[in-house]
Amino acid sequence: MKTNKFNIYTGKLRLLIFVSLALYSATLMAQTIDKPLIELLDQRIYEVPEIHWEPTMNQGDIKALFYETLSYKGKPTRAFAYIGIPKSDKPVPAMVLVHGGGGKAFHEWVKIWNDRGYAAISMSLEGHMPDANGKGKFSHDYSGPTRVGRFDDVDLPLDEQWMYHAVSDIMIGHSLIESFPEVDANNIGITGISWGGILSSLVSGLDTRLKCAIPVYGCGYLYESKGHFGKKRNNTLEFIEKKKFWDPSHQFSIGLVPTLWVNGDSDGHFSINITSHSFKTTSNHAYMTIHPSMKHGHPPGWRPEDVPEIYDFADYILKGKELGLGKIVKQPSKREIELVYESDVPILEATVYYLNEKLTYRKSSPKSKHARPGPWLSMPAKVNNSKNEVKAELLKTAVTYYVNLKDSRGRIISSVLVDLTKQ
CATH class of the missing domain: 2.60.40 (Immunoglobulin-like)
Structure with a gap:
């Protein structure tokens, strides 16, 4: 009988300890999520990372390298990147280039900006590297996390989530390119395509060093999208709410970086209503260009002949050219x-x-x-x-x-x- 009472007592004690730990963990999570994201990031994002050059992978004048990023589950990590800096007798402005889902570091993208007088860095955010010809996507010994669905790793510790590392890698990439003496560190912008649009718009609200942001397709208010990105699948309401932590609107709504929102009016992933909502939130320092029937993809999102507004906007902000884009100062609202x-x-x-x-x-x-x-x-x-x-x-x-x-x-x-x- 004594044994039974003891077992009941210890069982209740274990239950009490379990509940207390669960409540404590929940409290810690609530405290963490309640903090601004910028306070949750490792402050090493502002430091110049160690570089490991890969000259056998250079693409002409565009240099290949790995730069050190934040450790992942205690493992050292590096991001592969291409950097190009055009020759000039004075420091040149620069662009940080953020690829979309399934993308990688693109030397072709770097060259487009180099040819227009900008330094540029394009990094791989999913732990990949190309071959010597700049083709393909291969894992390497220092790969970090890869993207899991649409923020589907949100239940993991923050520093194990892909978005945490992607945001950090981008900001470290900014710290890297601004460290070159050939680069005008006071005139650096960011542009990203699709998932890169999500990330670049989010980072525009975090990285106050940026002078302009040009998100293409991807934007904020993702949960309002009528397109593929807004599909909720079988997620519970609680899980969907958790994933909103990473919605870019939480960051760019408090930012002041001049922004050009770019999309098509029939994009299969990011519907025009969320681009418009993102623009409204930032309207005192933003512009918007919607291209009818614009195709979705990396080349359609960076070709100067398809989206010349991107380059005019960058030239206006980062080079001080006189003629930028027009702006609608009184919006339509009625029939x-x-x-x-x-x-x-x-x-x-x-x-x-x-x-x-x-x-x-x-x-x-x-x-x-x-x-x-x-x-x-x-x-x-x-x-x-x-x-x-x-x-x-x-x-x-x-x-x-x-x-x-x-x-x-x-x-x-x-x-x-x-x-x-x-x-």
């Missing part, structure tokens, strides 16, 4: 479309793109990889350059629209997305 813009370059035309329904994503056929909205319809709007005004009367059938202004160089600036069903 009677009225907007006011500012532009040093004449606006030649304005086009209203609209849907006769809410922004709704559906697959065009069973074989389609991703859902997209129904085809956008378009109508011209009247431009009054003497008053910097654009006006149009929206058709009665239309309920969703945005407006594009095109200047004499062919550059596009876009209005917010208007959903008349919410009015």
Whole structure:
């Protein structure tokens, strides 16, 4: 009988200890998550990392290297990167280039910026390295974590999550490129494509050293996306809420870095509504360009002939060139479309793109990889350059629209997305 009482007592004691530890762990997690992300990052992100050059992997004048990053589960890690610095008699501005999902360090991307007078660094964020010809993706002995779904490793300790290391690797890469004497450390920007758009927009709210940010496709408010990225799959509501910790809007909403948001109006991953929401949050220091039917991918997101606004914006901010992009200073909001813009370059035309329904994503056929909205319809709007005004009367059938202004160089600036069903 005594034995039974003792067993009951010890069982209750174990249960009490277990509950106490669980509550303590939950309290610690709550305290951690309640802190700003910048306070949770290892401050070595601001230090110049040790470099390991790989000359056999150079691509012409673009140098290959590994740089040391934060340890992962006690293991030393390194990120592979390409760095290119154009020849100049004075320090040049620089860009940090962040690849998308399934991407890698791209020497081709570095060269595009080098040819335009910028230094650039492109790093691999998923523990990969290419071959000697710059092709393929191979693991190496110092690989860190790889991406797990869409923040699906959020239940791991913070310093074991991929986003923690990806953000840190980017900021360490910034610390590296700004350390070169050939680089103007006071004029460095960032651009990223798809997942790189997510990361670059997030980092724009953390890294106050940055002078501009150009996220392409990826942005904030990911959980509001109508596209593939917004699909919740079988996640519980609790798990979905946890993953919102990494939503870029938590960071760029408190940032002040001049930002150009870039997307297409039918992107299968990041729908235009979340690009518009991200722009609204940063509108006092942001611009937006929406390209109709823009394809999703690395080359479409970096080719100067496809997205020249990226390079005009960078030149304006980082090189001080006089003619940048125009800006809509009074946004449309009603069926009677009225907007006011500012532009040093004449606006030649304005086009209203609209849907006769809410922004709704559906697959065009069973074989389609991703859902997209129904085809956008378009109508011209009247431009009054003497008053910097654009006006149009929206058709009665239309309920969703945005407006594009095109200047004499062919550059596009876009209005917010208007959903008349919410009015």
